[in-house]
Amino acid sequence: MFQKEEMAANGTGVTSPRTPLKSILTEKAKGIPNDSAGTVKAQTIEELHSLQRKRSAPNTPLQGTAGAFANLSEDERQRQQLQSISASLASLTRGTGPKVIRGDPGGGKYQAVSHVAHHHHHIEAPVISVSDSSLKFTHVLYNLSPGELYEQALKYEKGSFLTSTGALATLSGAKTGRSPRDKRVVIDDTTQDELWWGTGSPNIEMDEHTFMVNRERAVDYLNSLDKVFVNDQFLNWDPKNRIKVRIVSCRAYHSLFMHNMCIRPTPEELENFGTPDFTIYNAGQFPCNRYTHYMTSSTSIDINLNRKEMVILGTQYAGEMKKGLFSLMHYLMPKRHILSLHSGCNMGKDGDVALFFGLSGTGKTTLSTDHNRFLIGDDEHCWSDDCVSNIEGGCYAKCIDLSKEKEPDIWNAIKFGTVLENVVFDEHTREVDYTDKSVTENTRAAYPIEFIPNAKIPCFGPHPKNVILLACDAFGVLPPVSKLSLAQTMYHFISGYTALVAGTVDGIKEPTATFSACFGAAFLMLHPTTYAAMLAEKMQKHGATGWLVNTGWCGGSYGSGNRIKLPYTRKIINAIHSGSLLKATYEKTEVFGLEIPNEIEGVPKEILRPENAWADKEAYKNTLLKLAGLFKNNFETFTEYKIGEDKKLTEEILAAGPIF
Ligand SMILES: Nc1ncnc2c1ncn2[C@@H]1O[C@H](COP(=O)(O)OP(=O)(O)O)[C@@H](O)[C@H]1O
Ligand SMILES: C=C(OP(=O)(O)O)C(=O)O
Numbered sequence: 001m002f003q004k005e006e007m008a009a010n011g012t013g014v015t016s017p018r019t020p021l022k023s024i025l026t027e028k029a030k031g032i033p034n035d036s037a038g039t040v041k042a043q044t045i046e047e048l049h050s051l052q053r054k055r056s057a058p059n060t061p062l063q064g065t066a067g068a069f070a071n072l073s074e075d076e077r078q079r080q081q082l083q084s085i086s087a088s089l090a091s092l093t094r095g096t097g098p099k100v101i102r103g104d105p106g107g108g109k110y111q112a113v114s115h116v117a118h119h120h121h122h123i124e125a126p127v128i129s130v131s132d133s134s135l136k137f138t139h140v141l142y143n144l145s146p147g148e149l150y151e152q153a154l155k156y157e158k159g160s161f162l163t164s165t166g167a168l169a170t171l172s173g174a175k176t177g178r179s180p181r182d183k184r185v186v187i188d189d190t191t192q193d194e195l196w197w198g199t200g201s202p203n204i205e206m207d208e209h210t211f212m213v214n215r216e217r218a219v220d221y222l223n224s225l226d227k228v229f230v231n232d233q234f235l236n237w238d239p240k241n242r243i244k245v246r247i248v249s250c251r252a253y254h255s256l257f258m259h260n261m262c263i264r265p266t267p268e269e270l271e272n273f274g275t276p277d278f279t280i281y282n283a284g285q286f287p288c289n290r291y292t293h294y295m296t297s298s299t300s301i302d303i304n305l306n307r308k309e310m311v312i313l314g315t316q317y318a319g320e321m322k323k324g325l326f327s328l329m330h331y332l333m334p335k336r337h338i339l340s341l342h343s344g345c346n347m348g349k350d351g352d353v354a355l356f357f358g359l360s361g362t363g364k365t366t367l368s369t370d371h372n373r374f375l376i377g378d379d380e381h382c383w384s385d386d387c388v389s390n391i392e393g394g395c396y397a398k399c400i401d402l403s404k405e406k407e408p409d410i411w412n413a414i415k416f417g418t419v420l421e422n423v424v425f426d427e428h429t430r431e432v433d434y435t436d437k438s439v440t441e442n443t444r445a446a447y448p449i450e451f452i453p454n455a456k457i458p459c460f461g462p463h464p465k466n467v468i469l470l471a472c473d474a475f476g477v478l479p480p481v482s483k484l485s486l487a488q489t490m491y492h493f494i495s496g497y498t499a500l501v502a503g504t505v506d507g508i509k510e511p512t513a514t515f516s517a518c519f520g521a522a523f524l525m526l527h528p529t530t531y532a533a534m535l536a537e538k539m540q541k542h543g544a545t546g547w548l549v550n551t552g553w554c555g556g557s558y559g560s561g562n563r564i565k566l567p568y569t570r571k572i573i574n575a576i577h578s579g580s581l582l583k584a585t586y587e588k589t590e591v592f593g594l595e596i597p598n599e600i601e602g603v604p605k606e607i608l609r610p611e612n613a614w615a616d617k618e619a620y621k622n623t624l625l626k627l628a629g630l631f632k633n634n635f636e637t638f639t640e641y642k643i644g645e646d647k648k649l650t651e652e653i654l655a656a657g658p659i660f
């Protein structure tokens with residue numbers, strides 16, 4: 001247990017008061033009044049420095065003997081917390097192993113506390129490194145604050161820098177995006193029947209034993225380190241359906257990223273945190289063993305629903321943690337009859353809520369972050385019988401070509417506390433060049449949602465009125481906006497289309513169509529029709545209107561046309577929110593059968609109808625038919641499925657695709 005003498009011996013406890021030395025006055029100084037207020041109370045330099053940092057619970061462990069009563073319970077709390085963390089990190093196949101103690105090995109500001117119940121004396125951190133892992137100590141940096149994490153990153157992690165606006169610039173290493181091919185899900189008696197496997201599914205199977213092999217590898221790696229970061233946080237703002245998550249990681253960057261992205265507990269909530277519902281072991285700096293069964297590269301992201309654990313090896317891209325937890329929610333929430341959504345969400349002053357679905361880069365974050373509306377969340381939500389709630393506590397915005405004029409709220413959110421991934425900055429001024437793609441095109445900013453001035457906190461709201469499906473159509477044939485019937489909404493939701501221009505190689509780049517069921521197949525755990533049926537039911541019940549918005553090209557495909565200007569898309573979105581677009585007159589398009597409004601205030605009439613915007617009408621028609629064919633091929637896999645109990649709706653959905 002924790003003992004006072006040992007604390008004093010460690011240099012951080014109380015020392016016996018010394019008699020201050022008498023000051024010597026020189027002849028010269030005699031005329032100058034003694035400014036007693038300018039003398040510090042500290043007796044030593046260490047003490048002086050310790051005064052600089054005000055103690056606070058719960059992130060900074062208590063030092064000294066302030067408040068005997070509070071101290072006791074704090075010790076006990078810390079002991080329990082450490083027991084829980086070391087249980088998390090225990091090797092499950094060996095009797096002995098590294099021990100977890102609290103604090104930073106290098107900092108000296110943290111107090112080492114022995115957690116091992118049967119050790120009644122304090123054990124000091126080893127001075128020499130020992131090869132016997134049972135003698136090894138791993139320090140836990142538990143729920144550190146952004147300031148503490150900045151210091152850790154700047155001091156120990158190469159590639160960490162302060163930018164001119166106070167953000168923490170980091171590098172995610174070799175991987176600058178997710179590795180969906182390296183994702184594995186444990187197949188067991190339960191998941192075999194419950195989950196979506198096979199063609200089109202993101203869930204590639206792995207057996208329980210292999211999961212344990214990777215888990216052991218991750219845990220051993222984490223335990224071999226001098227320190228690990230532990231975040232205990234929440235998912236889902238709906239208090240009835242909150243999930244407790246623990247993230248064990250090796251980098252301050254990862255800890256700060258999750259601090260920003262998950263919901264941050266209050267000190268009281270942290271005190272009563274208890275056992276997490278799910279734990280991530282992020283040993284991303286360390287590769288998996290490619291000779292292990294099921295491994296096809298040195299990266300592996302493994303989910304075990306039965307053990308409520310996720311293991312990350314061989315990738316430091318922080319988005320894996322965020323989207324791994326999203327996959328978990330896609331499993332847990334439908335079990336509670338709650339629909340999990342890959343969407344942004346915001347609310348107007350009158351309480352009208354809109355959802356923004358779309359694949360990566362289509363505008364969920366950009367368009368849900370709207371200065372005239374309250375932001376509920378930018379990427380992951382739950383729709384229950386009571387409300388729509390954000391799963392996360394932060395946003396993850398793309399930064400490529402970010403401009404202050406077009407996206408002021410995101411721009412201003414990039415300040416102290418924000419993690420800026422893989423951006424390039426001026427070595428001297430530390431000003432970020434958002435146009436620079438030298439590291440990657442997928443540059444990102446992760447910030448707490450309250451960095452957006454009009455965030456709706458707590459992040460939930462009433463049932464949605466509008467469901468906006470975003471597609472960045474690089475073919476340039478989908479209209480900038482169309483109103484959808486329920487069947488059309490379901491057809492496009494299940495299709496999950498977008499077409500981006502991949503790569504930055506010189507020469508002409510063909511747009512490539514991507515179809516991703518429910519606008520996020522990569523994160524689905526159950527068959528897409530499960531989610532689709534729930535969406536249809538909810539939209540019907542609450543009378544929500546579906547819209548298809550093309551945030552991509554118009555007047556031609558990528559190369560000849562241009563991307564629709566963001567201010568125009570914002571005007572379109574405003575007309576949806578205000579209800580004015582619902583009252584417009586419409587005309588139906590051929591092939592896709594989409595209802596296009598005849599006019600929208602502030603948007604040039606000629607861009608509303610794609611064929612009018614294209615100079616080459618024949619090229620337009622050919623491109624349109626090409627895309628329609630791609631839609632048809634993609635939907636083939638779904639034609640055998642029923643969507644919910646409503647047979648009529650299923651038939652309507654099948655008929656709601658392109659006809660040619
Ligand atoms: N018309 C437009 N509508 C939406 N986004 C646009 C438009 N034109 C350009 N963009 C850019 O496209 C990107 C959309 O990315 P983002 O909102 O992060 O997508 P998501 O959150 O869906 O992954 C942003 O960089 C944004 O500036
Ligand atoms: C973080 C991601 O989300 P998005 O690109 O949709 O913002 C991702 O897909 O890796």
Ligand SMILES: [Ca+2]
Pocket residue numbers: 342359360379
């Ligand atoms: Ca996403």
Ligand SMILES: [Mn+2]
Pocket residue numbers: 364365378379396397398
């Ligand atoms: Mn986004």
